[in-house]
Amino acid sequence: MVSTTAPAPKGRGTGRSSLGRIATIAAAILVTLAFLYPVIYMVSISFKLPKDIFTVPPKWISTVTFDNYVSYFHQARILPRMINTIIVAAGASIISMVAGSMAGYALSRMRMRGAGVVGGLILASRAVPPIALVVPMFLVARKMGLTDQYITVILAYVTFLVPYVVWLMRAFFKSLPKELEEAAMIDGCSRFGAFFRIIVPCSLTGMVSTLIFCIILAWEELLFALILTNDKAVTIPVAIAGIAADTEHGGLWGPLAAVGTLTVLPVVIFALAVQKYLIKGLADGATKG
Amino acid sequence: MSVSTPARRTGAAKAPVRGSGNTPGRRFRLGEPGTAWLFMTPALVLLAGMLLYPIFYTLWVSFSDFDLALFQPTGWVGWKNYEAVLKDPGFLESLKVTGIYLVIALPLQMILGFAIAFLLNVEWRGRGVLRALFLIPMVVAPVVAGGIWRMLLDPLWGVVNYTLGLVGVGPVEWIGDPNLAMASVILIDTWRWTPFVVLIAAAGIMALPGDVYEAAKSDGATRWQTMWHVTLPLLVPVMAAAFVVRWLGAVKMFDIALAATKGGPGNATNVVNLYIYEKGFRGLEFGSASSMATLVLIITMILTYFLFRISRRLENRW
Numbered sequence: 001m002v003s004t005t006a007p008a009p010k011g012r013g014t015g016r017s018s019l020g021r022i023a024t025i026a027a028a029i030l031v032t033l034a035f036l037y038p039v040i041y042m043v044s045i046s047f048k049l050p051k052d053i054f055t056v057p058p059k060w061i062s063t064v065t066f067d068n069y070v071s072y073f074h075q076a077r078i079l080p081r082m083i084n085t086i087i088v089a090a091g092a093s094i095i096s097m098v099a100g101s102m103a104g105y106a107l108s109r110m111r112m113r114g115a116g117v118v119g120g121l122i123l124a125s126r127a128v129p130p131i132a133l134v135v136p137m138f139l140v141a142r143k144m145g146l147t148d149q150y151i152t153v154i155l156a157y158v159t160f161l162v163p164y165v166v167w168l169m170r171a172f173f174k175s176l177p178k179e180l181e182e183a184a185m186i187d188g189c190s191r192f193g194a195f196f197r198i199i200v201p202c203s204l205t206g207m208v209s210t211l212i213f214c215i216i217l218a219w220e221e222l223l224f225a226l227i228l229t230n231d232k233a234v235t236i237p238v239a240i241a242g243i244a245a246d247t248e249h250g251g252l253w254g255p256l257a258a259v260g261t262l263t264v265l266p267v268v269i270f271a272l273a274v275q276k277y278l279i280k281g282l283a284d285g286a287t288k289g
Numbered sequence: 290m291s292v293s294t295p296a297r298r299t300g301a302a303k304a305p306v307r308g309s310g311n312t313p314g315r316r317f318r319l320g321e322p323g324t325a326w327l328f329m330t331p332a333l334v335l336l337a338g339m340l341l342y343p344i345f346y347t348l349w350v351s352f353s354d355f356d357l358a359l360f361q362p363t364g365w366v367g368w369k370n371y372e373a374v375l376k377d378p379g380f381l382e383s384l385k386v387t388g389i390y391l392v393i394a395l396p397l398q399m400i401l402g403f404a405i406a407f408l409l410n411v412e413w414r415g416r417g418v419l420r421a422l423f424l425i426p427m428v429v430a431p432v433v434a435g436g437i438w439r440m441l442l443d444p445l446w447g448v449v450n451y452t453l454g455l456v457g458v459g460p461v462e463w464i465g466d467p468n469l470a471m472a473s474v475i476l477i478d479t480w481r482w483t484p485f486v487v488l489i490a491a492a493g494i495m496a497l498p499g500d501v502y503e504a505a506k507s508d509g510a511t512r513w514q515t516m517w518h519v520t521l522p523l524l525v526p527v528m529a530a531a532f533v534v535r536w537l538g539a540v541k542m543f544d545i546a547l548a549a550t551k552g553g554p555g556n557a558t559n560v561v562n563l564y565i566y567e568k569g570f571r572g573l574e575f576g577s578a579s580s581m582a583t584l585v586l587i588i589t590m591i592l593t594y595f596l597f598r599i600s601r602r603l604e605n606r607w
Contacts, residue, residue, distance in 0.1 A: 029419065036422060102331060132586040135578055158335050220433075267428040267430075
């Protein structure tokens with residue numbers, strides 16, 4: 001009786017029969033591998049020669065080549081595009097973190113007439129589809145000669161990052177004990193002093209996980225970058241969309257896989273390195289607030 | 290998600306000295322509202338300039354004739370663009386396509402996500418590793434995801450068709466057939482986003498209170514009874530929250546469709562964002578693109594509002 005009714009969910013009462021347990025674990029591993037397979041496939045294709053890619057049955061083991069990386073790296077100007085993406089993602093994330101955290105703090109901790117309305121509007125802005133913003137952004141940027149510049153893309157990304165940061169950080173600040181800044185302010189700190197010297201250092205966990213999500217969201221953004229860049233400031237997702245559009249007849253699988261691998265690899269390593277923050281951030285983002 | 294704090298405001302006004310250990314309220318009242326707005330200023334300026342202003346600009350363009358020679362909107366034309374757009378079968382079809390995608394993909398991802406989370410939460414040594422590995426599909430840029438799956442689903446050289454061929458199915462025209470192309474887009478989106486639901490669900494399951502299980506056990510509930518009457522009801526708030534977040538992402542879907550099918554074949558996977566993009570930036574029909582964008586904005590905001598309300602209610606009830 002005990003062994004069959006123990007709740008699986010919590011994970012700790014695993015009194016299940018050991019056979020069922022092993023089956024569940026095996027299923028979990030299989031499902032995980034199935035989800036990882038496309039990424040493994042991409043990486044393996046990126047090291048294959050065309051003759052080994054386009055064969056039936058698929059070759060599991062073949063000559064390892066770096067051609068796909070070398071040949072396309074210059075032609076598609078991958079390195080400058082990677083740098084563009086880093087600049088844009090970092091710039092947009094930092095601006096959004098500063099502006100968003102301050103607003104999130106005010107909304108969570110300070111008395112403010114109209115806080116409800118403003119907070120509600122910022123929350124609602126999370127639902128604004130980017131497609132409703134791109135026509136004016138394009139027209140205005142074109143008129144002001146600001147197309148294809150970092151600052152334009154950065155400001156465009158702020159539209160979806162700031163509401164996101166406000167939302168997450170407001171929930172995070174709410175969970176901090178009030179005594180923190182009260183103590184600081186008794187000691188003569190201003191609100192700004194209390195925020196930057198006490199609250200921010202105490203919120204590093206929340207800020208780091210929010211920052212990571214911002215960087216990832218900006219790193220992979222396509223629509224704004226597609227419209228606002230055409231040469232100098234082109235980001236990696238735009239470059240990939242270009243290569244993918246060329247794959248009509250299967251010709252560019254290798255290069256596409258190679259560039260895809262280069263795009264995904266840093267983020268994967270980064271994500272695994274900071275997985276604790278990421279998982280915590282995900283959980284908080286969905287449930288708090 | 291409720292932001293207003295009337296209780297706190299009146300509380301502070303009535304009782305300047307709050308409960309034990311707290312500071313006198315006057316320290317907080319000192320110049321407080323002004324400072325609060327100062328804290329809000331950077332975010333509000335950015336959002337007013339980059340979000341609110343473009344929305345009004347879009348509205349303006351949607352009611353104007355767009356002069357391609359001057360490259361700016363000229364002259365008020367009233368509802369003309371809207372009338373044209375509402376008669377445009379391509380637009381109506383793209384709305385339908387988006388609806389089908391949302392109605393199938395979101396519930397599918399929720400169910401799969403929670404089911405896998407239960408699998409992953411069985412305690413053993415590798416549990417943490419598996420959960421970390423589930424982060425990987427989540428950080429594959431959607432446009433890359435579209436590209437990889439285009440290869441996997443290729444009718445000639447794709448691994449999926451090869452595998453299906455081994456069991457005597459196919460060859461299947463994944464991208465070439467209208468219905469299957471939709472299925473492919475949903476499959477790719479589900480691959481990319483289910484891990485997100487898995488991780489949120491896993492965290493929710495971990496946070497369930499242990500004592501109710503003790504109670505259920507002592508009442509002699511079977512595992513299925515516990516699942517249906519204890520675990521799932523307790524998880525409703527997490528499900529509601531995960532669904533809202535997924536919804537906010539899914540209504541913006543653009544890149545997967547662009548990379549995997551380019552909206553085709555025909556218009557079979559032309560989600561509304563992709564359709565508007567093509568109209569505006571390939572066809573240079575900025576007037577109709579803007580009226581479509583305005584309609585999409587309004588529809589999205591209304592639906593999101595109701596989703597938020599329902600989700601709030603679900604979160605509060607349990």
